[in-house]
Amino acid sequence: MNWITNYVRPRINSIFSRRETPENLWQKCDECGTMLFHRELTENLNVCTNCGHHMNITPRDRFKALFDGGVFNEVKVPEPLADPLQFRDQKRYPDRMRTAQKTTGEKEAMLVASGEIGRTPIIAAAQDFSFMGGSMGMYVGNAILAAAEEAVKLKRPLILFSAAGGARMQEGILSLMQMPRTTVAVQMLKEAGLPYIVVLTHPTTGGVTASYAMLGDVHIAEPNALICFAGPRVIEQTIREKLPDGFQRAEYLLDHGMLDRVTPRTEMREELITITRMLLGMPPAVRGDLPAPEKTEKVDPVAAATAPVAEPGASAAKPAPAPTPQKPLK
Amino acid sequence: MRETRMSQGMTQYLDFEKPLAEIEGKAEELRALGRANEEMDVASEAAALDAKAETMLTDLYKNLTPWRKCQVARHPERPHCRDYIDALFTEFTPLAGDRNFADDLAVMGGLARLDGTPVMVIGHEKGSDTKSRIERNFGMARPEGYRKAIRLMQMAGRFNLPVITLIDTTGAYPGKGAEERGQSEAIARSTETCLQIPVPLISVIIGEGGSGGAVAFATANRVAMLEHSIYSVISPEGCASILWKDSEKMREAAEALHLTAQDLKTLAVIDEIIPEPSGGAHRGKSAAMESVGKSIKAMLKELGKKKGADLVADRRQKFLKMGSKGLAA
Ligand SMILES: [Zn+2]
Numbered sequence: 001m002n003w004i005t006n007y008v009r010p011r012i013n014s015i016f017s018r019r020e021t022p023e024n025l026w027q028k029c030d031e032c033g034t035m036l037f038h039r040e041l042t043e044n045l046n047v048c049t050n051c052g053h054h055m056n057i058t059p060r061d062r063f064k065a066l067f068d069g070g071v072f073n074e075v076k077v078p079e080p081l082a083d084p085l086q087f088r089d090q091k092r093y094p095d096r097m098r099t100a101q102k103t104t105g106e107k108e109a110m111l112v113a114s115g116e117i118g119r120t121p122i123i124a125a126a127q128d129f130s131f132m133g134g135s136m137g138m139y140v141g142n143a144i145l146a147a148a149e150e151a152v153k154l155k156r157p158l159i160l161f162s163a164a165g166g167a168r169m170q171e172g173i174l175s176l177m178q179m180p181r182t183t184v185a186v187q188m189l190k191e192a193g194l195p196y197i198v199v200l201t202h203p204t205t206g207g208v209t210a211s212y213a214m215l216g217d218v219h220i221a222e223p224n225a226l227i228c229f230a231g232p233r234v235i236e237q238t239i240r241e242k243l244p245d246g247f248q249r250a251e252y253l254l255d256h257g258m259l260d261r262v263t264p265r266t267e268m269r270e271e272l273i274t275i276t277r278m279l280l281g282m283p284p285a286v287r288g289d290l291p292a293p294e295k296t297e298k299v300d301p302v303a304a305a306t307a308p309v310a311e312p313g314a315s316a317a318k319p320a321p322a323p324t325p326q327k328p329l330k
Numbered sequence: 331m332r333e334t335r336m337s338q339g340m341t342q343y344l345d346f347e348k349p350l351a352e353i354e355g356k357a358e359e360l361r362a363l364g365r366a367n368e369e370m371d372v373a374s375e376a377a378a379l380d381a382k383a384e385t386m387l388t389d390l391y392k393n394l395t396p397w398r399k400c401q402v403a404r405h406p407e408r409p410h411c412r413d414y415i416d417a418l419f420t421e422f423t424p425l426a427g428d429r430n431f432a433d434d435l436a437v438m439g440g441l442a443r444l445d446g447t448p449v450m451v452i453g454h455e456k457g458s459d460t461k462s463r464i465e466r467n468f469g470m471a472r473p474e475g476y477r478k479a480i481r482l483m484q485m486a487g488r489f490n491l492p493v494i495t496l497i498d499t500t501g502a503y504p505g506k507g508a509e510e511r512g513q514s515e516a517i518a519r520s521t522e523t524c525l526q527i528p529v530p531l532i533s534v535i536i537g538e539g540g541s542g543g544a545v546a547f548a549t550a551n552r553v554a555m556l557e558h559s560i561y562s563v564i565s566p567e568g569c570a571s572i573l574w575k576d577s578e579k580m581r582e583a584a585e586a587l588h589l590t591a592q593d594l595k596t597l598a599v600i601d602e603i604i605p606e607p608s609g610g611a612h613r614g615k616s617a618a619m620e621s622v623g624k625s626i627k628a629m630l631k632e633l634g635k636k637k638g639a640d641l642v643a644d645r646r647q648k649f650l651k652m653g654s655k656g657l658a659a
Contacts, residue, residue, distance in 0.1 A: 084597070084656030085588050089573035138653045145650070167541075167563045169573060172587045173599050176563040179542060180549040180649040183521050187646075207563070209514035210502075210542040215522060229513040229542070230504030238504045248509060256510050 029053055045265045054202060054222050054265055058104070059111035059126035062161060066124060066269055072115035075123065077108075077146045080138035085172045093170040100132045109134050109164070110143035114150060118273035118285035123151040126161035129203070136208050137168035141178035144212055148185035157195035157276045162213040166206025175207070182212040195279040199268065200227050200250070200259070218275060219259045220268070221250035227258070342612075344401045350390065353383045387609045394558060396584035400566055402558040403537045404500075407612040409619055410469075411438055411453035411496045414536065417616070418623040419444055419451060425482060427474075431511060434475030436467045436503070439482045444494070445627060450486035452479050452547060453496030456537070469538075470503035473516035476546055480516075480523045487527035490638075492630055495547040497535040500565065502543035517546045524549035525645060528638025532629045534604070534622055535559045535591075536611075551645050552629045554602040555591035556618065558610055561600070562589035588657060598655045602629070 025038035031053035041048070045065055046055040064070040087093040101107060109131040114123050125147040127134040134140075144160070151158040167175035189196045198216030200209075202225035210229050221227060228248040236243060246252050250262045263271050273285045343351040357379035364372035394402065402408070415422050419442035426433040439452040456469035479495075486493045502513055524531060524547070533550040539561030548561075555561060564572075566584035571577040594600045604625045607614030633641065 080653055081656045084653065085586070086657065087586055089582070089586060141653070169564055169569050169587070172563055173561060173589065173594055173597065174653045176541060176545055177599060177649060177652045179518075179545050180521055180525065181652065183518065183525055183549075184646050184650060187522070187525060207542050210517035210546075211521060212518075214512075214515040214518040227514075228509055229502060229517065230509065234504045235506060235509065239506060241506075243506065247506070256512070258512050258515060 067115035072113035075112040077143045087170040108139040112147045127163040129163040134164035135168035137171040141181045152192045162204040164208040179211040186215045225250045397581040411455040417619040428477035432474045436471040437475035454499040472508040473511045476516035476520040492530040495533045498537035501540035520546035530633035557606040560589045
């Protein structure tokens with residue numbers, strides 16, 4: 001009966017090991033105005049418990065909730081040239097960077113990690129909207145390439161959470177060049193036959209949408225996320241007409257065929273596990289409400305239904321075919 | 331060299347060309363006076379003014395600021411994609427449509443011969459008068475335009491035809507329908523297609539290389555830029571309004587973005603700068619087009635020796651390496 005220790009307990013741990021916040025802190029939902037108990041909000045992955053509004057979540061918090069037991073290893077990202085253009089607007093670019101680093105506690109706008117979700121080994125990359133609007137510069141490009149290379153090396157799927165206002169203007173043309181560079185990263189995954197799943201979160205716009213965020217095998221968005229190439233304000237100025245309600249929001253894109261699914265953040269982990277395991281030809285993940293794995297693997301009707309060519313669990317040619325015993329976690 | 335201005339009386343001066351406009355105006359007046367009064371000898375005086383104008387023009391264009399280059403790159407009389415196709419290619423046979431929704435006239439494309447060799451040529455066309463500008467949506471493509479280009483690039487790949495793209499766009503069209511029909515996806519796929527085709531892909535930025543709308547065609551083995559064209563992640567006006575909160579700061583933004591051919595060459599983002607005649611391509615259309623033709627042929631000759639797989643691998647490597655060179659302080 002080790003499924004409890006392997007699967008359920010790490011999740012319980014992850015809830016308690018999440019960043020401690022003072023008990024008396026409240027946060028107002030920017031959508032419905034409800035005052036939300038901070039800890040409750042954190043446990044609900046920054047989704048308003050009253051109206052379901054999805055607030056920003058940092059890559060680190062997302063990964064803690066995503067990976068089994070909240071445990072993951074960061075994948076190292078090659079350091080790009082700092083401030084290649086000596087860019088200066090009203091502030092110097094290095095000063096803007098320092099401010100962003102100080103306020104977020106992160107080095108840059110993307111975090112790459114390896115770990116397991118529901119016993120499924122994956123690589124994940126998440127863009128940090130709180131870091132200079134998640135903007136795509138050379139670091140983000142390098143991060144996506146590093147994520148793809150790691151995925152190819154370990155034969156794992158890549159799940160990418162996008163969130164960005166677009167390209168990082170302070171890196172000028174070199175930020176634009178991340179569009180082809182990240183497209184090469186996607187090609188590496190496709191050539192290696194590995195699933196590439198994009199989770200589009202609010203907001204995903206500009207050059208980010210027009211490159212790696214729209215090249216996934218599967219596109220899932222969080223509810224009401226703004227996803228577009230040109231922003232609504234630019235369009236309104238260009239066509240001089242008011243845009244319809246919900247224009248360029250996740251549900252609108254789903255209607256227009258640009259997404260596979262719109263899924264609430266609180267259900268995202270389960271869905272990602274389900275999809276990646278099917279794409280990899282693995283048997284269904286062990287769930288908390290299923291019997292113990294030994295039994296499940298033999299008679300689970302879901303497994304039988306999703307593996308039409310072979311016995312459930314017989315697709316051993318694919319990597320990591322079954323829920324394996326938990327590896328020692330660091 | 332300056333056949334256009336001389337023969338057609340070109341008078342579309344840019345704001346920084348005002349002193350030049352005055353001198354050329356004076357010379358013109360003088361000649362008119364001479365024609366009216368046969369006994370007046372204006373020839374030598376007019377010639378002196380011409381010489382002065384010529385020197386001024388050369389000086390002005392020798393050191394164009396980034397913002398002035400933007401103005402030149404957008405000059406309505408600058409030769410456009412269509413002009414290059416007419417001048418440099420034979421048997422141009424336009425191919426239309428994305429086989430899905432529409433034909434986007436902001437993107438021209440088709441089969442043509444360059445020095446007898448069949449190629450696929452694709453480019454943004456801004457239009458040259460009110461009617462054609464509207465038809466061509468001022469060179470701002472919609473998803474159909476990118477999807478047409480994807481179709482043509484893939485066809486070229488299948489039939490082993492080199493692809494030549496001519497880049498001249500403010501950017502992809504920011505419209506309601508364009509967004510609904512997947513502008514982002516179309517651009518992403520176009521860039522992806524550029525990276526996949528096993529044939530030489532050559533891009534020339536002839537005017538404006540506007541952001542994702544440009545990169546979708548310019549993810550090429552070789553990218554050349556006309557001397558006064560621009561290539562940028564965002565327009566200087568857009569950048570100014572976001573970072574300076576004042577769209578009037580476009581001069582500063584143009585400086586900061588380093589969007590000139592000269593800086594992009596230093597950054598190794600482009601491979602070659604194609605010189606323009608004195609006073610810009612719009613003052614010497616045929617000279618500019620001839621230079622572009624020469625450059626394309628040279629690049630094609632060089633790439634023609636390579637195998638398809640090597641072309642794909644080289645293209646990839648080129649973009650992966652990009653960013654290792656910054657601008658010197
Ligand atoms: Zn709420």
